[in-house]
Amino acid sequence: MILDGKCPTGPIETTWDKHRFDLKLVNPANKRKYKIIMVGTGLAGGAAAASLGELGYNVEAFCYQDSPRRAHSIAAQGGINAAKNYPNDGDSIYRLFYDTIKGGDFRAREADVWRLAQVSNNIIDQCVAQGVPFARDYAGYLDNRSFGGAQVSRTFFARGQTGQQLLLGAYSALSRQIKAGTVKMFNRTEMLDLIVIDGVAKGITVRDMVTGEIRAHMGDAVCLATGGYVNVFYLSTNAMGCSVTANWKAHKKGAYFANPCYTQIHPTCIPQTGDHQSKLTLMSESLRNDGRCWVPKKKEDCGKHPSEVAEDDRDYYLERKYPSFGNLAPRDIASRAAKEQCDDGRGVGPGGRGVYLDFAGSINRLGEHTIKERYGNLFEMYEKITDENGYKRPMRMYPAPHYAMGGLWVDYNLMSNVPGLFVLGEANFSVHGANRLGASALMQGLADGYFVIPYTIGGYLAGIKPGDYSLDHAEVKKSIEDVKATNNKMFALKGKKTVSEIYRALGKVMWENVGMARSDESLKNALKEIPKLREEFWTNVNISGEGGEMNQQLENAGRVADFLEFAELLSKDALTREESCGGHFRVEHQMPDGEAMRNDADFCHVAAWEFKGVGNEPELHKEPLKFDNVHLAVRSYK
Amino acid sequence: MSDHTTNTMNLTLHVWRQKGPNATGKLETYEAKHISPDMSFLEMVDEVNETLIKKGADPIAFDHDCREGICGMCSQVVNGVPHGGQDRTTVCQLHMRSFKDGDNIFIEPWRARAFPVIKDLVVDRSALDTIIQAGGYTSCHTGGIPDGNALLIPKPEADYAMDAAECIGCGACVAGCPNGSAMLFTSAKVAQLAALPQGRAEAAVRVNAMTEALKDCGFGNCTNHYECQASCPKGVDVKFIAKLNREYLKALAN
Numbered sequence: 001m002i003l004d005g006k007c008p009t010g011p012i013e014t015t016w017d018k019h020r021f022d023l024k025l026v027n028p029a030n031k032r033k034y035k036i037i038m039v040g041t042g043l044a045g046g047a048a049a050a051s052l053g054e055l056g057y058n059v060e061a062f063c064y065q066d067s068p069r070r071a072h073s074i075a076a077q078g079g080i081n082a083a084k085n086y087p088n089d090g091d092s093i094y095r096l097f098y099d100t101i102k103g104g105d106f107r108a109r110e111a112d113v114w115r116l117a118q119v120s121n122n123i124i125d126q127c128v129a130q131g132v133p134f135a136r137d138y139a140g141y142l143d144n145r146s147f148g149g150a151q152v153s154r155t156f157f158a159r160g161q162t163g164q165q166l167l168l169g170a171y172s173a174l175s176r177q178i179k180a181g182t183v184k185m186f187n188r189t190e191m192l193d194l195i196v197i198d199g200v201a202k203g204i205t206v207r208d209m210v211t212g213e214i215r216a217h218m219g220d221a222v223c224l225a226t227g228g229y230v231n232v233f234y235l236s237t238n239a240m241g242c243s244v245t246a247n248w249k250a251h252k253k254g255a256y257f258a259n260p261c262y263t264q265i266h267p268t269c270i271p272q273t274g275d276h277q278s279k280l281t282l283m284s285e286s287l288r289n290d291g292r293c294w295v296p297k298k299k300e301d302c303g304k305h306p307s308e309v310a311e312d313d314r315d316y317y318l319e320r321k322y323p324s325f326g327n328l329a330p331r332d333i334a335s336r337a338a339k340e341q342c343d344d345g346r347g348v349g350p351g352g353r354g355v356y357l358d359f360a361g362s363i364n365r366l367g368e369h370t371i372k373e374r375y376g377n378l379f380e381m382y383e384k385i386t387d388e389n390g391y392k393r394p395m396r397m398y399p400a401p402h403y404a405m406g407g408l409w410v411d412y413n414l415m416s417n418v419p420g421l422f423v424l425g426e427a428n429f430s431v432h433g434a435n436r437l438g439a440s441a442l443m444q445g446l447a448d449g450y451f452v453i454p455y456t457i458g459g460y461l462a463g464i465k466p467g468d469y470s471l472d473h474a475e476v477k478k479s480i481e482d483v484k485a486t487n488n489k490m491f492a493l494k495g496k497k498t499v500s501e502i503y504r505a506l507g508k509v510m511w512e513n514v515g516m517a518r519s520d521e522s523l524k525n526a527l528k529e530i531p532k533l534r535e536e537f538w539t540n541v542n543i544s545g546e547g548g549e550m551n552q553q554l555e556n557a558g559r560v561a562d563f564l565e566f567a568e569l570l571s572k573d574a575l576t577r578e579e580s581c582g583g584h585f586r587v588e589h590q591m592p593d594g595e596a597m598r599n600d601a602d603f604c605h606v607a608a609w610e611f612k613g614v615g616n617e618p619e620l621h622k623e624p625l626k627f628d629n630v631h632l633a634v635r636s637y638k
Numbered sequence: 639m640s641d642h643t644t645n646t647m648n649l650t651l652h653v654w655r656q657k658g659p660n661a662t663g664k665l666e667t668y669e670a671k672h673i674s675p676d677m678s679f680l681e682m683v684d685e686v687n688e689t690l691i692k693k694g695a696d697p698i699a700f701d702h703d704c705r706e707g708i709c710g711m712c713s714q715v716v717n718g719v720p721h722g723g724q725d726r727t728t729v730c731q732l733h734m735r736s737f738k739d740g741d742n743i744f745i746e747p748w749r750a751r752a753f754p755v756i757k758d759l760v761v762d763r764s765a766l767d768t769i770i771q772a773g774g775y776t777s778c779h780t781g782g783i784p785d786g787n788a789l790l791i792p793k794p795e796a797d798y799a800m801d802a803a804e805c806i807g808c809g810a811c812v813a814g815c816p817n818g819s820a821m822l823f824t825s826a827k828v829a830q831l832a833a834l835p836q837g838r839a840e841a842a843v844r845v846n847a848m849t850e851a852l853k854d855c856g857f858g859n860c861t862n863h864y865e866c867q868a869s870c871p872k873g874v875d876v877k878f879i880a881k882l883n884r885e886y887l888k889a890l891a892n
C-alpha cells in the first residue's frame with residue numbers, strides 16, 4: 001500500500017497557516033465533553049496536556065515516574081533551536097528548514113519540517129513567559145550558541161540543563177491545569193495496551209505500579225508521547241525506564257512503525273568501564289564547540305598519558321577529514337569517525353574504546369573561568385563518573401545509542417493510521433529523517449505539544465461524537481484479560497535467568513550487529529539471535545514476588561519482552577534498507593572515501609511496517625518522499 | 639581506566655525492608671561481594687538484587703530513572719545522610735570508590751511525615767507536586783506571547799533565577815530536616831519566579847498559596863537548622879529561604 005501523509009499543498013511558506021484555517025473547530029462549549037488520553041508527560045506530552053486542558057478539553061495524563069517532572073526530557077543538556085536570528089548571522093525559518101532536511105539526509109517530509117521551523121520561534125517566547133531562565137547577556141538579551149552541525153548560532157540554552165528547565169516549564173503549565181481540574185494526572189501508571197474499537201483508538205489499559213491494579217481508561221482520542229526506544233541496545237543515554245512498550249503495544253494493535261532502523265549514536269558519551277554498567281552518560285555535544293577530538297597517530301602512544309603525546313603525534317581526525325565543519329561535524333559522521341579510529345587500534349582508555357576531547361587550547365585562549373562558566377556542570381559530572389579532571393587532562397569519549405528518529409507513523413496531523421491515535425515527540429517518526437540535528441528534539445517535542453496537536457486534534461474531534469465509548473465493551477474486557485494473562489505467564493515461568501541477564505544479551509547482539517555499522521551478514525545474524533533470546537526469555541526467566549503490589553522486576557520484564565519483539569523489526573528494517581543514510585550505515589553502501597551512500601532511486605521513502613504476528617513477516621508500506629523546495633543532493637560536510 | 643585500581647571490595651549492607659505502606663519494616667543484612675570501585679552506588683544495589691532474585695527472594699525496591707543526577711527520582715539515605723553526603727551528588731552519581739573493603743553501609747528510605755513509605759526504599763513524594771500545583775507557575779496561556787526579548791532580564795538576575803531553578807525536586811532537603819520541612823524546595827521555586835519580570839505579577843498570590851500548601855501537606859516548620867542545604871545534591875542555597883520570607887512579608891503588607 002502507498003501511504004499518504006496528507007500534507008497540504010501549495011507554496012511551502014503558506015502550508016501550515018492554510019492548513020490551520022482549513023481544520024474544523026470544536027465549539028468551545030463542547031470541548032469539555034471530549035476526553036483525551038495523554039500517555040507520557042515529557043516535553044511533548046506535558047506541553048500537550050497543559051495546552052489541551054487550557055483549551056477546555058478533559059484530559060487524563062499518565063507517566064511511569066512518580067511525578068511528571070521526571071520524564072527523560074529532563075536530561076537534555078545542550079539546548080533548543082529556534083530561527084529567531086537574534087545574532088543577525090543569517091538564520092531564517094528557511095535556513096532552519098533547509099538544515100533539518102539536509103541534516104536528516106533527505107528522509108523527512110518537507111511540510112512537517114517547515115512547520116517545525118515556523119513554530120520554533122513561538123516556543124522560545126512561550127518558555128520565557130513560563131519563567132524558563134535561559135542564558136542572557138549583561139544587557140539582558142537572550143544568549144545563543146552554535147550547536148552540532150549548524151553554522152549559525154540559533155541554540156538557546158539554560159546552563160547545561162536546558163531540557164530540565166524546559167520540562168519544568170511544561171510541568172508548571174501542567175501543574176496549573178491539574179490544579180484547575182482540566183487535567184487529571186496518573187503518576188506511577190504504565191500503559192500496557194491500546195484499546196481499539198471498530199478500528200478506532202478509544203482507550204488504554206494500564207497497570208497501577210503501586211497497587212498492581214490493571215484497569216482501562218477510555219477517551220475520544222489517545223495520544224502517545226512516550227519517548228524513544230534506544231534502550232533496545234541495553235546501554236544507552238536514556239533513562240532506565242525508557243521503553244518501546246507503549247509504541248509497541250499500539251503497533252500490535254494496528255499502528256504502523258516507521259523507519260525503526262533510524263537510530264542515532266551520539267559521539268560524545270563517557271566510555272563504559274565494565275559489565276556492571278547500567279547506563280551510559282552523555283556529555284553534551286556543545287563541548288565540541290570548544291574541545292578538539294584527537295587520538296594518537298601511532299598505536300604505541302595509546303597507552304601513554306595524553307600530555308606525553310607530542311602535538312605532531314596527535315591526529316585531530318575530524319579537522320583532518322572535514323576541514324570546513326571540523327569538530328562540529330554532525331553526530332552520525334562524528335560517531336563513525338570515532339569508531340573508525342578505535343577500530344584502527346588507535347583508541348584510548350579501557351579496551352581502546354575512547355577518543356580524547358581536549359580543552360587545553362580553549363583554556364589557553366579563553367581561560368579556565370570561561371570554560372567553567374560554559375560547561376562547569378559537565379566537567380563536574382565527568383569527574384564524578386571517571387574520577388578524572390577534564391580541565392587538566394583531556395576527557396575520554398565514546399559513541400553511545402542516544403535517540404530514535406524512527407517511531408510510529410503519523411500523517412501531517414500527527415495522527416497514526418489508526419484513527420484517533422495521535423503520536424507526539426520522540427515517539428513519532430516525523431521530522432528528523434535519518435539523522436537528528438543537535439538541539440532539535442526539544443524543539444520538536446514542544447512544537448508538537450504546544451503548537452501542533454492543539455489544532456490538529458480539534459480537526460479530528462470535531463468530526464466525531466463525544467463520549468462514544470464504554471468500559472463494558474468486549475474489547476476493553478479482552479484487553480484487560482490479555483494484560484493479566486501476559487503477566488501471569490511471566491510469573492509462572494520460574495526459570496533460571498534474571499530479566500537483566502537476557503536484556504544484557506539482547507543489548508550485546510544489537511550493539512554488535514545493528515549498531516554504528518550494519519552489514520547484510522551482521523543483520524542476518526541479529527535476526528537469527530533475537531528469536532533465540534526471546535525463546536529463552538519465555539521459557540527460562542525468573543520473576544519473584546507478585547503482581548498485586550509494587551514489583552519492579554515485573555515492570556522491567558514487560559519492557560524487555562517488548563524489546564525482544566521490537567528488536568527484530570528494527571533489524572529487518574535495517575536489512576531491507578539497502579542504502580546508507582544518516583544514522584543508518586550499511587557497510588555495503590559507502591563512497592570510496594567511506595562516506596554514506598544514499599540510494600534515492602529505490603529508497604527515497606518512509607518505510608512503515610504493519611504487524612502480522614510475533615515471528616511473522618511484517619508487511620511493508622511505503623510513503624514516497626518528494627523534495628520540491630530543497631534540492632535532493634549528496635550531503636557533504638567537507 | 640589506566641590509573642585506577644581494579645581491586646574489588648566486599649561490603650555488608652543493612653537495608654530497610656518494608657513490604658507495603660502499612661507493614662512494619664526492619665533492617666536486613668546482605669553481603670555485597672566483588673564490588674568494583676568504578677560502579678555507581680545503584681549499580682552496586684543492582685548486583686545485590688541479582689543475587690536475591692537468583693535465590694527467589696524479593697529484590698530491594700528503590701526509585702531511580704536517569705541515573706545521571708538530574709531527574710530527582712533516586713532517594714536513599716546512606717549511612718544516615720540523604721544521598722550519602724558527597725558534595726553536590728545524588729545517590730545515583732555516588733561511586734563505590736568512596737567506600738572501602740569491609741565497610742558496613744546502612745541504606746534507608748527518605749523519612750518524613752509527608753513522605754509515606756510505599757515499599758522498601760520507595761516513598762510517596764506527591765506532596766511536592768501539590769506544592770507546585772498551588773502556585774509554582776506563571777499563569778501564561780499557550781500562544782499569544784510577546785517576543786522573548788521584549789522584557790530584558792540582566793544576566794545577574796537570570797543567573798539568580800537559574801541557581802534557584804537547579805532544584806531537582808528530590809526531597810532530600812525534607813529528609814535531612816529534623817522538622818521534615820520542605821522550605822528549601824518551596825523557596826527555590828518562589829525565588830526563581832519572583833526574580834523574573836514574568837513571575838513578579840503573581841508573586842504575592844504565589845508565596846501565600848505555596849506556603850499554605852506546605853502546611854496542609856504535613857511538612858514541618860523551618861527553624862533554621864540548614865540541614866536542607868547540607869543535604870541538597872544541587873547546592874540550592876538557604877538564601878532562597880530568606881527570599882521567601884521577604885516575599886511573604888511583602889505579600890502581607892499588600
Ligand SMILES: Cc1cc2nc3c(=O)[nH]c(=O)nc-3n(C[C@H](O)[C@H](O)[C@H](O)COP(=O)(O)OP(=O)(O)OC[C@H]3O[C@@H](n4cnc5c(N)ncnc54)[C@H](O)[C@@H]3O)c2cc1C
Pocket residue numbers: 039040041042043044045062063064065068071072073074075076077078079080162163189190191192225226227228237238239242243245246282284402403424425426427438439440441442443445
Ligand atoms: C542525555 C540526553 C541529552 C539530550 N540532549 C538534547 C539536547 O540538548 N537538545 C535536544 O533538542 N534534544 C536532546 N535530547 C533528546 C530529547 O531530550 C528527547 O528526544 C526529548 O526530550 C523527548 O521528549 P518526549 O516528550 O518525546 O519524551 P520523554 O521526555 O522521554 O517522555 C516520555 C514520557 O512518556 C512516559 N511513558 C513512557 N512509556 C510509558 C508507558 N508505557 N506508560 C505510561 N507512560 C509512559 C514517561 O513517563 C514520560 O512521561 C537529549 C536526550 C538525552 C537522552
Ligand code: SF4
Pocket residue numbers: 804805806807808809810811812822823826866869870871872873874
Ligand atoms: S532543594 Fe535540593 S534537596 Fe530539596 S528537592 Fe530541591 S534539589 Fe532536592
Ligand code: FES
Pocket residue numbers: 701702703704705706707708709710711712728729730731
Ligand atoms: S536517578 Fe535521576 S537523579 Fe538519581
